[in-house]
Amino acid sequence: MENEVRIAINSDQDIVIARQQGRTLASKLGFNGSDLTVIATAISEVARNIVEFAGKGELALTPIQQSHKQGLMVVAHDDGPGIPNIQLALQDGFSTTASLGLGLPGSRRLMDEFTIVSAVGKGTTVTMRKWVRG
Amino acid sequence: MPSKEKGGMDHITSTGASPDSTAALLRELVAHLRQNRTQLREEWARRITEAQLLVAMTKEEIFAEATSVYDNYVEVLETGSVEALQAYARNLSERIIPRGVETHEVLGIVLLLRDVLARSLFKKYQADFALLNRVLDAYEPAANRIANTVGVSFVQERERTIRQQQEAIRELSTPVLQVRERLLILPIIGVIDSQRARQLTEQLLRGIRTNRAKVVVMDITGVPSVDSTVANHLVLTVAAARLLGATVIMTGVSAEIAQTLVTIGVDLGKMNTVGDLQGGIEEAERLLGYKVISTEGGAAAQVTTQA
Amino acid sequence: MQVPILKQRDYLIASIQAALTDADLLELRDELMKQVGKFRSRGVIIDVTVLDVMDSFAVRTLRSIAHMMKLRGADTVIVGIQPEVAFAMVQLGLTLTGVETALDLEEGLAFLDDQRLKERQVKGAPKRGE
Incomplete structure (x- = not known):
């Protein structure tokens, strides 16, 4: 079993590093070509979310297993300002910066599972999972 | 963790x-x-x-x-x-x-x-x-x-x-066929579940690249109905094909599937749809600049490229 | 990370060589703006063949490049988007509305030539091949 990978996210360069590491790990876990792209893209979006809203944070990529399924868990955590209205943040087109606001709702569409926990003034944790297709 | x-x-x-x-x-x-x-x-x-x-x-x-x-x-x-x-x-x-x-x-x-x-x-x-x-x-x-x-x-x-x-x-059930240079047809027959839809997308996009296709006719005459997830998937596939520089023409869209597409909010005016496969191929040939002319006295049609 | 920009006839060709950071993308945008003015280019091709991810920032930047170029009188074509990247993009909800895309460099050049031809036809120049 592959080990967990942690990546500190402090700048736009770390976004590139995060998605490359994500792709490498996902490939070892047996994900196929189009899923690798999907995972790398979702990681890029959540890492970007950290850089844009919190400035810095951390990403953890963890291999997971459920009965005979292999998968990858991505946890993006920051201690930034938090999201006051999660429902709104998950709506297509919503964003408090100039971005298109597709990051979070888009990532949710790309991955199999997506949860977000956020407290204003404390930070945000996004957890996403994707399973290798049998 | x-x-x-x-x-x-x-x-x-x-x-x-x-x-x-x-x-x-x-x-x-x-x-x-x-x-x-x-x-x-x-x-x-x-x-x-x-x-x-x-x-x-x-x-x-x-x-x-x-x-x-x-x-x-x-x-x-x-x-x-x-x-x-x-x-x-x-x-x-x-x-x-x-x-x-x-x-x-x-x-x-x-x-x-x-x-x-x-x-x-x-x-x-x-x-x-x-x-x-x-x-x-x-x-x-x-x-x-x-x-x-x-x-x-x-x-x-x-x-x-x-x-x-x-x-x-599944791979055999969704052939991507080249009918002319730069023109692919994708006749889909039978029920499309989400796994088949995914495979269909991969095959089509790869087919566009390997055949350097400009136009694809996707014929869904043989598809009885689709749920909203699959309908959405088809729409995304059409959009992805465009990113590769190819136009997708959908043919054989049944009233039921049209209804599903409308329900999920697809603007059918923006989709390139033609009634049947033959019409779709004719439209594709027009887009590619082909002209089909009948040879004198013969039933066989001859295809020429314009300009 | 520098993206080499090649001038060919009245076109600029930017071929991306490796994964780009946000800063690299913005640099590419500024550089293209500079050069399109300098050479009075009529078309811009951005070759993204090597990109294995195009996230919202990349797409947004490419779109803004295309719009800015249009204001300077140049058409932009994005070429070489990989099949998996294209599908991930549309799933994410990203489209390149109003931006031309083509399979590869060759197709991109053919498109730009075509545009130029159409422009001339509109202006009443004799039609080609008739």
Whole structure:
């Protein structure tokens, strides 16, 4: 079993590093070509979310297993300002910066599972999972 | 953070006897099974034939496999590790599945071996009832675990084979055909579930790239209906094809599918749809600058490229 | 990370060589703006063949490049988007509305030539091949 990978996210360069590491790990876990792209893209979006809203944070990529399924868990955590209205943040087109606001709702569409926990003034944790297709 | 959420192998647990004496008993058991290898193995093979299991295999084959399973079996009892047995069971399954061996036969032979060995233990220890009980306590969990390992390996291997076949069938069921240079048609027939939809997308996008296609006619005349997830998937595929520089023309959209598309909010005005496949191909040829003209006096049509 | 920009006839061709950071993308945008003015280019091709991810920022930047170029009188074509990248993009909800895309460099050039031809036809120049 592959080990967990942690990546500190402090700048736009770390976004590139995060998605490359994500792709490498996902490939070892047996994900196929189009899923690798999907995972790398979702990681890029959540890492970007950290850089844009919190400035810095951390990403953890963890291999997971459920009965005979292999998968990858991505946890993006920051201690930034938090999201006051999660429902709104998950709506297509919503964003408090100039971005298109597709990051979070888009990532949710790309991955199999997506949860977000956020407290204003404390930070945000996004957890996403994707399973290798049998 | 947990690296394993669930699952993992079950472990040998024994009731009554302390771990030390269980290990000692298993050692004794292993010695007994080694000593009587020839006789017990023959007995097992005979019972397999008698029960009409593994009918697809010859007597010699059954005996050869029985020997391997027997030795692996004893090894599991000795080492407590099922890894070698698991690998052997998988390999065995791979060989016998194509010959039509069924799940009940595989489970049947393992249970028979369990029975053959248990009977021999009865015979050996029947004089000392308390000892017999302890021997069986040590033997049974291990034997169950072995039966479980072999059964699960077989079923997994079968599932893998079935998945491979499904994959192959799916690929065949959605051919991407080149009708002219730069023009592909994709006739889809039958129900599209989300897995088939995904495969369809991959094949189409790859097909566009390898054939350098500019126009694709996607004919869904043969698709009875789609749910909103699949309809959405089709729309995304059309959008993705455009990113590769290709135009998708949809043909044969039934009233029902049109309704689904409208319900999920697709602007049909923005989709390139033509009534039937023939119309779609004509439209594609127009987009590509082809002109079809009928040769004089002949029924055959000739295709020329404009300019 | 520098993206080499090649001038060919009245076109600029930017071929991305490796994964780009946000800063690299913005640099590419500024550099193209500079050069399109300098050479009075009529078309821009951005070759993204090597990109294995195009996230919202990349798409947004490419779109803004295309719009800015349009204001300077140049058409932009994005070429070489990989099939998997294209599908991930549309799943994410990203499209390149109003931006031309083509399979590869060759197709991109053919598109730009075509545009130029159409422009000339509109202006009443004699049609080609008739």
